[in-house]
Amino acid sequence: MDLLAHLSLGFGVAITFANLFYCLIGVLVGTLIGVLPGIGPVATVSMLLPVTFNLSPVGALIMLAGIYYGAQYGGSTTSILVNLPGEASSVVTCLDGYQMALQGRAGPALAIAAIGSFFAGTVTTLLLAAVAEPMTELALQFGSAEYFSLMTFGLIGAVVLASGSIVKALAMVCLGLLLGLVGIDVNSGVPRYTFGLPMLTDGISFITLAMGLFGLGEIIANLERDVDRTLLTSRLRGLMPTRADLRSAFPAIVRGTIVGSFLGVLPGGGAILSSFAAYALEKKIADDPSRFGKGAIEGLAAPESANNAGAQSSFIPMLTLGIPANAVMALMIGALIIHGIQPGPRVMAEQPTLFWGLIASMWLGNLMLLVINLPMVGLWVKLLRIPYRLLFPAILLFCAIGVYTINNSILDVLMTAFFGVAGYFFRKVGAEPAPLLLGFVLGPMMEENLRRALLLSRGSPAIFVERPISAIFLILAAILLVLVVLPTLRRKRDETFRED
Amino acid sequence: MKIRIRNPQSLLFGLFLVGIGILGIASGWDLPMGDTVQMGPGYMPKALSGILTGFGVVIGVSGMKTEGRPVGRWAWGPAAVVTGAVVLFGVAIEHLGLALTSAMVVLVATIAAPDRRWRQAVPFAVALALVCVVVFRIALGLPLRVWPF
Numbered sequence: 001m002d003l004l005a006h007l008s009l010g011f012g013v014a015i016t017f018a019n020l021f022y023c024l025i026g027v028l029v030g031t032l033i034g035v036l037p038g039i040g041p042v043a044t045v046s047m048l049l050p051v052t053f054n055l056s057p058v059g060a061l062i063m064l065a066g067i068y069y070g071a072q073y074g075g076s077t078t079s080i081l082v083n084l085p086g087e088a089s090s091v092v093t094c095l096d097g098y099q100m101a102l103q104g105r106a107g108p109a110l111a112i113a114a115i116g117s118f119f120a121g122t123v124t125t126l127l128l129a130a131v132a133e134p135m136t137e138l139a140l141q142f143g144s145a146e147y148f149s150l151m152t153f154g155l156i157g158a159v160v161l162a163s164g165s166i167v168k169a170l171a172m173v174c175l176g177l178l179l180g181l182v183g184i185d186v187n188s189g190v191p192r193y194t195f196g197l198p199m200l201t202d203g204i205s206f207i208t209l210a211m212g213l214f215g216l217g218e219i220i221a222n223l224e225r226d227v228d229r230t231l232l233t234s235r236l237r238g239l240m241p242t243r244a245d246l247r248s249a250f251p252a253i254v255r256g257t258i259v260g261s262f263l264g265v266l267p268g269g270g271a272i273l274s275s276f277a278a279y280a281l282e283k284k285i286a287d288d289p290s291r292f293g294k295g296a297i298e299g300l301a302a303p304e305s306a307n308n309a310g311a312q313s314s315f316i317p318m319l320t321l322g323i324p325a326n327a328v329m330a331l332m333i334g335a336l337i338i339h340g341i342q343p344g345p346r347v348m349a350e351q352p353t354l355f356w357g358l359i360a361s362m363w364l365g366n367l368m369l370l371v372i373n374l375p376m377v378g379l380w381v382k383l384l385r386i387p388y389r390l391l392f393p394a395i396l397l398f399c400a401i402g403v404y405t406i407n408n409s410i411l412d413v414l415m416t417a418f419f420g421v422a423g424y425f426f427r428k429v430g431a432e433p434a435p436l437l438l439g440f441v442l443g444p445m446m447e448e449n450l451r452r453a454l455l456l457s458r459g460s461p462a463i464f465v466e467r468p469i470s471a472i473f474l475i476l477a478a479i480l481l482v483l484v485v486l487p488t489l490r491r492k493r494d495e496t497f498r499e500d
Numbered sequence: 501m502k503i504r505i506r507n508p509q510s511l512l513f514g515l516f517l518v519g520i521g522i523l524g525i526a527s528g529w530d531l532p533m534g535d536t537v538q539m540g541p542g543y544m545p546k547a548l549s550g551i552l553t554g555f556g557v558v559i560g561v562s563g564m565k566t567e568g569r570p571v572g573r574w575a576w577g578p579a580a581v582v583t584g585a586v587v588l589f590g591v592a593i594e595h596l597g598l599a600l601t602s603a604m605v606v607l608v609a610t611i612a613a614p615d616r617r618w619r620q621a622v623p624f625a626v627a628l629a630l631v632c633v634v635v636f637r638i639a640l641g642l643p644l645r646v647w648p649f
Contacts, residue, residue, distance in 0.1 A: 054640065167562070168510075171517055171555035178524060178548045185541035192531060192541055193524070216582060223578035223612050389616055390624050393609035396582060397602055400589040401632060405642045413590030417583045424579055428571055429513035451539045459537035 006356050007129055013357030014364055019062050022055060023361050026063035027368050030070020035078055035380045036391060041071040041311075042327045042434065043218055046210035047395065049335060050402035057339040058354045062361040064335055065315070068328055069121070069362075072311050073369050076113045076304055077380050081106060090307075092279040096292060096299035103295050108241035110377055112249050112297060114370050115241075116305035120257040121366030124312040127261055128319075129359055132348060135320040139345035144452035145463045149473035151446050154323045156477040157266055158438055160484050168431045176436035179204055180443020187451065199411045206334040208403055208415040209440060213433040214327075215399040216416065217423020219392045241297075249301035252282055256302035260309025265316050266325065274310030275303035312362060319355065320345060323442070327434040330441040507568025514560020517552050524549030581612035597645045598637060602629035 013019060033044045048067050052060035079090040080097035093113070100109040142150065159169040182193045183203030194200040241249070259281060260274035282302045283292050292299045314325040315332075322343035324330035336343045341351060348355045373380075403416045426433050457463035465471045505511055525546055534540025585608040592601040606625035610616050636642050 051640065054642075167555065167559055168513060171513075171552065171559060174548055174552050174555060175517070175520065178520070178545070178552060181545050181548070187539075188532075188541045190531060190541040192545055193527060195527070216586065220575060220579045220582050223582070223614075224573075224575035387615070389610065389613035390620070392582075392613070393585070393606040393621075393625075394628055396585055396609050397589070397605050397628065397632065400586050400605065401598075401602075401636055401644075404589070404593060405636065405644065408643065410590040410594065413593075414587060417586040417590070420586065421579060421583055424575075425516070428509070428574065429516070430509040430569065431513055447544045450544075454536050454539065459535060461536070 002133065003129055006133075006352075007360060009352060010129075010356030010358075010360030013058060013353045014062065014360035018056075019059055019357065019361060020364065022059045022063040023066045023365050024368055024372075026066025027070040027365050028372070030067035030072075031074040031077075031369070031373060031380070032070075032383065033067075034071030034074025035383050036074075036386070039071075039218070039395070040075065040214075041068055042210075042331070043214045044068075044071040045328055045331050046207070046214050047399055047402060049207055049210070049331060050406050052335065053338065053406060057336070057341055057351070058357050060335060060339060061332070061354065061358050062365075064332060065358060065362055066365045066368075069117075069308065069311055069365060070369065072307060073114070073117060073373060074380070076117075076307075077110060077373075077377070078384065080109045080113065080300075081381060082384055090275075092275045092303040093300065093307075095279070096294070096296050097304075099293065099295035100297070100300060105295070107377075108245055108297075109300055111241050111374060112245065112301050113304040114374055116249070116253040116256065116301045117308040118366050118370040119253050120260060120305040120309035121312060121369075122363060123257050124261050124264070124309045125359060125363040125366075127313060128316055128362070129356075131316060132320055132355070132359070135316065136345045136348045139321050142345075142469065143467070144449040144456065145467050145470045146473070148446060148449040148453055149464055149470040149477075150321065151323060151442050151449070153473040153477040153480075154317070154325070155435075155438060155442060156480055158325065159435055160480045164432050165430060166484055168429075169435045172426070172431050172433070172435040173439040176439025176441075177443040177446065179209070179436070180440045181447065186444075186448070199409070199415075203444075204440075205406070205412055205415065206338075206440070207406055208412050209419050210331060210334070210437060211399050211403055212416040212419020212421075213423035213426070213437065215395065216420025217427060217433065219396060220420065220424040221427045222388065223392065245297050249297050252298035252302040253305045255281060256305030257309045259302075260306030260311075261313045263306075264310030264313030264325070275307040278302040278306030308366075315358075315362070318343070319347060319358070322347070322445075324438055327437050330437045333441050505564065507563040507566055508571045509569055510559050510563030510566075512563075512571060514556045514558070514563055517556030517559065519556075521549045521551075521553030521556055524552065578612040582609060585609040585612075594645070595648060597647045599629050599633055599646050600648065602632045 014023070029048060030044060033039055033047070034041065045064060045067055049064070052063050055063065075090040076093050076097070079093040080101050083094050083098040097109050097113070100106065155173050159166055159173060180203070182200055184191050184201050191201055256278040259278045263274045263277055266273075279299060279302060282298045283289050286292065286296070286298065314329055317323045317325050318329040318332055322333065322345070324333050333343045341347060341354070399416065400413055403412050404410070406412060423433055453463055454461070463470075464474060528542055528545040528549065531542025531545060532540035533542045533546065585605050588608055589601055589605045592604060596604070603625040606628050607621060610621040633646055637644050637646055
């Protein structure tokens with residue numbers, strides 16, 4: 001069978017000493033940084049991106065993927081133990097996870113989170129392997145018009161399904177698209193928005209933007225409010241969940257996995273939406289919804305499985321179509337481009353070892369998380385005691401070194417400082433920086449495809465609706481936009497993302 | 501008559517967008533537009549700048565009409581210190597080398613912490629500089645100068 005052949009090719013690549021090592025390092029470092037409160041997966045991945053530049057493309061992607069789900073897992077640990085979500089997708093984990101910890105059941109809570117994540121990881125790895133080929137074949141038939149419409153759909157979906165103000169997010173997407181235009185125009189060789197600065201002729205460096213917006217911007221925003229941490233002082237007693245725990249958690253894990261796998265594929269899906277939706281579902285079907293928020297194990301198991309499933313299935317559009325579903329996937333695309341690989345449906349055919357190796361390593365990474373993390377919980381708890389006054393100068397320094405070492409460029413460092421201030425400004429005015437990054441990554445591709453499509457159609461925009469696949473994407477995008485404007489659904493959306 | 505700003509966040513963001521949009525149109529003015537068949541390099545920049553200006557107006561106006569959260573106090577101090585520390589890194593790294601720069605950056609950044617303790621920060625900065633040299637220079641082998649000489 002093809003699937004088995006592909007997976008064995010993948011495992012052949014993933015189970016080499018070097019790649020296992022990168023995976024392990026990625027998972028460990030990701031968890032280590034993800035555990036630190038106030039640093040989410042996006043910040044973690046962008047901070048560590050430069051470290052992977054010297055590796056082979058496969059090694060780099062394997063390590064980055066490891067960092068991503070390591071950070072996700074680390075964030076759950078923090079949420080359970082200190083009620084301090086590293087990022088939005090862990091918010092729901094806090095609700096019941098922290099309550100369990102308060103009741104002295106932190107051990108089982110951590111174990112269930114790990115088991116649920118592993119189960120979800122296994123299922124989504126298989127799903128990814130199974131749908132990759134048909135998805136790619138479909139994508140290979142896409143022309144410029146289809147791609148443009150797909151990206152439009154992706155961007156609008158990302159905005160609509162994410163939390164926060166839609167209009168502001170759309171504006172941020174456009175701002176990202178505009179920033180993506182900076183540099184020499186590939187078609188005419190004319191510099192655009194370079195303001196006479198030679199450093200801008202190649203465009204704004206992706207890393208400086210990501211690191212500034214997410215790394216530094218977050219530090220400044222965190223310093224503004226006093227981070228108060230009520231660390232659980234009680235010792236962790238017994239890790240193993242009881243048989244009753246497992247019995248009630250398992251169906252929730254399965255449901256969470258299903259919800260997460262579907263929502264993760266959607267643009268803007270990924271971990272955040274998945275965990276919120278899974279929690280809402282559990283609460284709805286529970287016999288006694290009042291238990292939720294008071295340490296219900298299903299309320300922990302479902303969103304934890306869902307966020308891991310969502311995190312992994314968001315790799316599907318990234319790997320097969322070259323479309324990022326969320327900010328972390330935008331970072332992955334940036335990493336691919338830096339390694340000289342053009343993301344898109346050809347990656348699977350041209351780089352089979354990279355493609356299948358990455359998929360196989362995802363499962364291995366999840367296995368490592370399960371095996372390594374539970375015994376290391378004690379260490380993670382110690383890390384949590386590091387005060388922010390020591391933490392942020394260290395993060396800042398790593399960001400600076402990371403940016404500098406990409407090109408040994410001082411100007412890159414100064415740009416990062418500039419984007420850090422911008423990131424802080426965006427947070428202050430209630431505009432999420434993630435859509436900007438998506439727009440920035442997709443901008444050049446969108447312009448290229450728009451130009452090509454219109455050249456083919458001799459300037460007639462009708463091409464986007466005459467070609468059926470393209471028309472479907474545009475209709476879907478329009479439906480999404482209309483749906484969120486309708487008051488009833490809008491209320492529902494706000495409810496789903498309500499945090500308290 | 502006194503005008504009350506109902507949603508300062510939106511108003512501020514709207515003004516920012518209008519500013520960027522106008523800047524985008526003005527500085528992209530000389531780029532040839534082309535037409536829809538053969539798009540020139542100026543087509544997308546001007547289109548996007550125009551759209552941004554539109555968004556800015558809509559968001560800004562909604563900031564005058566609907567209630568919303570206040571912007572809150574700006575953390576000018578921490579923002580300046582954090583930015584300053586990164587700029588310091590950029591200025592110092594090629595002259596002073598990784599070891600001294602790292603320690604300096606950590607100490608400068610510490611100024612931004614409301615609960616800073618110098619007795620803790622100084623040894624921490626030294627330790628972190630050591631870690632950076634070991635990790636980035638020795639383990640990862642990045643071409644970084646360690647000392648000023």
